[in-house]
Amino acid sequence: MNLILLHPDEWIDDTHAVLRDPRRLRHLADVHRAVVGDCLTVGALGGRMGRGELLSLNDTEAQFRVTLDREPPAPLPVHLLLALPRPRMLARTLEHVSALGVKRVTLMHTRRVEKSYWQSPELKPEKMRQHLLLGLEQARDTRLPEITLETRFKPFVEDRLPALLEDQRGLLAHPGLARECPRAISDPTLLAIGPEGGFVDYEVDRFLELGFEGIHLGERILRVETAVTALLARLF
Amino acid sequence: MNLILLHPDEWIDDTHAVLRDPRRLRHLADVHRAVVGDCLTVGALGGRMGRGELLSLNDTEAQFRVTLDREPPAPLPVHLLLALPRPRMLARTLEHVSALGVKRVTLMHTRRVEKSYWQSPELKPEKMRQHLLLGLEQARDTRLPEITLETRFKPFVEDRLPALLEDQRGLLAHPGLARECPRAISDPTLLAIGPEGGFVDYEVDRFLELGFEGIHLGERILRVETAVTALLARLF
Incomplete structure (x- = not known):
């Protein structure tokens, strides 16, 4: 604290x-x-x-x-689009992203997200808020991130994602995609990160069709919480 | 896995x-x-x-x-010099650094490391090895990092650190130091990171005297495990 x-x-x-x-x-x-x-x-x-x-x-x-x-420190110009991690990792990831200065997070369903995760008590607004507050107290920041839940992939990607992408640079982080993760960007960015096990091909294709750029962090496969921190630190 | x-x-x-x-x-x-x-x-x-x-x-x-x-993926050209974190954070940090490709870690005592941490079962070689193996299995790597323990600050810094620094770029990460963390370097690097609460001034001075460059990650104060991942992702 x-x-x-x-x-x-x-x-x-x-x-x-x-x-x-x-x-x-x-x-x-x-x-x-x-x-x-x-x-x-x-x-x-x-x-x-x-x-x-x-x-x-x-x-x-x-x-x-x-x-x-x-004033509190400047926020990162990023909206994080994160496949819902398993509950224990969600808790830690919320703390990391809050400390790192992310102000918008959408937790979304994808094929490899276990359906049971959506029933976890860790998703209760009061629980998530507690982890976000711990991140603010750690990093010395005052502004809480806003969390949105998207429990169905297709309606989210088809109906709401195109509007979120307007005026944003869409980046899709996935092992094996074409481009190395860019460094020190300042564009407002919509950053999509998959679940343990990754996005399935169908999901990758939907993001790329919408105009997301595919990026990777190298050959190593990282856990979600490690990947989120590594991507944010390298991008901004 | x-x-x-x-x-x-x-x-x-x-x-x-x-x-x-x-x-x-x-x-x-x-x-x-x-x-x-x-x-x-x-x-x-x-x-x-x-x-x-x-x-x-x-x-x-x-x-x-x-x-x-x-061949397994290339290692990071870094020797990590880490003030011993509290036991639960040590376990997670070892897993992160092993997954990220660090191959040499020195865990050292500093003023703000609680002495009791050195008695933790998490420091048993078998326990540490288990966390390092999990990191390798996660990231798809085969080479275990080597861990050294330095339980006393002064003899370590005076007698052994100068030799470790030969042919290495020394970086000392500490909030408030002069320079923003550099990006995409390829120099063999000795990277020193403090405990929760940071290095004390005396310790910072010892590192700077030896030729370490002081770097920071911005105004936010990060937890050790977040800072380690963020520094490695930004530096390499």
């Missing part, structure tokens, strides 16, 4: 906030070993960042005097 | 091998749904890769006829 993220219901007035949730109070006490008078990095969820002077701390609450004086 | 990695004791003769360990037998049956006659990607641990025709499969063993006809 490199940033104390203040939620709307934690503000007392414009310059004072109070934390009451046990996870963050414990972290303040045990990891930061914070004492009254300490200045910590804080941010308003969805807003600006700055510092918070700790005015009081006990087992049930921590009060801060807050000065917000700067 | 995208590669069946054949260990020295699993060869019957030059072209035949037999698997008996339950993990891989289960994977063959449940994930690959392999049947006699199937051809699978195999590799000799530390050696070449090719294909294996499944000659027999039952609950206790799988026999293959093996043809090895190509």
Whole structure:
């Protein structure tokens, strides 16, 4: 927790906030070993960042005097289109992408996504939000990514994907496709990444027909969470 | 498991091998749904890769006829110098770096590494080897990374690090250092990455004095496992 993220219901007035949730109070006490008078990095969820002077701390609450004086880090210009990973990997991947600065994620169904994954408790909005918040607290960012679920491949690709691709550079990451992953681009990008086992040929063809460029990361086959981080780090 | 990695004791003769360990037998049956006659990607641990025709499969063993006809993917030209992460993160990080093609890792002590981490069962050679093997099986590689432990910072940095740095480009990744992480380099590189909480100033100074270049990945503070993957993907 490199940033104390203040939620709307934690503000007392414009310059004072109070934390009451046990996870963050414990972290303040045990990891930061914070004492009254300490200045910590804080941010308003969805807003600006700055510092918070700790005015009081006990087992049930921590009060801060807050000065917000700067913007959070720039987001990555990417909309991530990710085949739904298995639940444990989803949790970690959401944390990574939130920390890396992705602000739009669409989790989609593809042939090799197990149908049971869509029933996982990890997909509950509150669960996903918790992982995204951990990523923001880690990276020092305040703006939550927006997550959309697309549980059927064909209607998504035929009816909604063309509009998402307007004014975006579509990149389809898949082992064996033609082009090496480009580096240091700044185009607004729609980046599609397949499930463990990859996209099937039919799916690859649908993306390429719509104008996605096929890219690869080399001969090594990476796990989804490794591939997502590697692609984002290389692209932007 | 995208590669069946054949260990020295699993060869019957030059072209035949037999698997008996339950993990891989289960994977063959449940994930690959392999049947006699199937051809699978195999590799000799530390050696070449090719294909294996499944000659027999039952609950206790799988026999293959093996043809090895190509080299494993090129390694990354990097020696990773990593402050020992906490045990759970160490396990995942070893899997990532093995999959990404790192062949030399030194795990070192620094001020912000908790001393108790050095007692973790995750540091047992057999445990680390297991994670490294999973990375190779994932990425389709055959050559195990070599791991060295350096439990004391000062003797390591003073007595052994200068020799490791000979003919290598030293890069020290730390938030706030001068230079943006370079991209697409091909120099043999010694890459130092700190613990959660970072290197302390004294440690940064020691590395810079020895000739390491200080680099950063931007304002975001990443978890060690995310930072390692992001740095390797951007550098190489």
